[in-house]
Amino acid sequence: MYRADTIAAVATPPGEGGVAMVRLSGPDAKRIGREILVRKDTDWESHRLYHGRVRDPGSGAVVDEVMFAFLREPRSYTGEDTVEIHCHGGPYVVRQVLGLALGRGARHAEPGEFTKRAYLNGRLDLAQAEAVLDLIRSRTDKAAGIALGQMGGGLSQEVQALREQLVDTLVQVEAAIDFPEEEIELLQREALSRKVVEVVQRVSALADSYEWGRLIREGVRVCIVGRPNVGKSSLLNALLGVDRAIVTSTPGTTRDFIEETVNLNGLPVVLWDTAGIRDETEGVEQIGIDVTLKRLAESQGCMLVLDGAAPLAAEDMDVMERVQGMAGLVVVNKADLEQRIDCSAVSGRVPDLRQVAVSALTGQGLDALKGSLRDCFLDSAEEPEIVVTNVRHKAALDRARASLVEVHRAIDQGLPPDIVAVDLQEARDSLEEIIGTVTNEDILDRIFSQFCIGK
């Protein structure tokens, strides 16, 4: 087992709070704890919360009254002896407690060092350790759910299973290299090829889930555009459920852009309400329109708002021209009024944008709009079971996929087994990078356990 010195750090955020936690981990954690924590019974049971006082062993001054726990290795987060001191959450107290621990021989922990130790001590694999950070950084329930699944080993198990399959395949291929006289049927090429295809598909599905995960984590920017007075600001307010933007019947009301985020069933969408686009303006309004165009270029999608109660205007045509090729929706607003818009003319101009009819005034059609907007970016039918959110994992999966494609080609072309083996090993190594396992001897072990050498 990995052995190291004893580290200490404050586990809670800086500033004032009810409680703060100072954590020690390492072989001297208990010894240091005993020197600075005072309590009558000195025989600490593991995993019990005790009441006590923190005292400066030098001056004898009491620093704080605390709760503390001792967690005996390996049953702690790091897998090492750990002491957790729950003190009062003031900067001064926390500094004192930490200072005493450092003064008795602990080293200040580096960023992430507790989790690093958990990994080195085999409490977590790499993917799980990385998920701890994802969980801490999650902003929506969906993102937190994905991180929790990964922390629980969801991704690791899948990668581990794929790795096993590759190792099995490699066993057969290496056996053919090492013991050709055994006539191992490596040249059941078809079966081998099928197996590789199966793994490639699963590796690809994992790699492709990255884009899904990225959207869930980072969200998309959607620009609300249209000519003045069609109801863009009203739509923003209706989607937010609060009156955020000013709405008036005067065209050209919105001058500056407004940014707000809505959560569309787990997809964070940053909405930009913008100044209505029209020609022949000047001054502030023209500056507003310039900002609109800039925002439109920066956004990943659009909601093109049209006034359903009016015939299409030249300005609508202009806006339709500007959103060509973008993802998003055409929102035909003012559905509560008599409709005078020619929807087929709209389809002709922007055939790729789905049209939804809503009334920002009455709320009619808004739920359908939210669903359609989400569908523009996330295919709900294809929500992956396991979502890769880490770019390092994605890169490793891409490399594994590339190597496996080579394996497949080599098998199909009837290339010699040692060539197949090289690419297989690379694919396996790439998968191992994800979970951080280091293996070299175990392939040999498997060969010998499956074949009788003396035969």
Ligand SMILES: Nc1nc2c(ncn2[C@@H]2O[C@H](COP(=O)(O)OP(=O)(O)OP(=O)(O)O)[C@@H](O)[C@H]2O)c(=O)[nH]1
């Ligand atoms: N009947 C009806 N009126 C609406 C609806 N949505 C907006 N309006 C009205 O349309 C007018 C313009 O609404 P805004 O939301 O300010 O329009 P906008 O597109 O933001 O306008 P600019 O900021 O000037 O570009 C206001 O008088 C709204 O009350 C709707 O669904 N039905």
Ligand SMILES: [Mg+2]
């Ligand atoms: Mg407006």
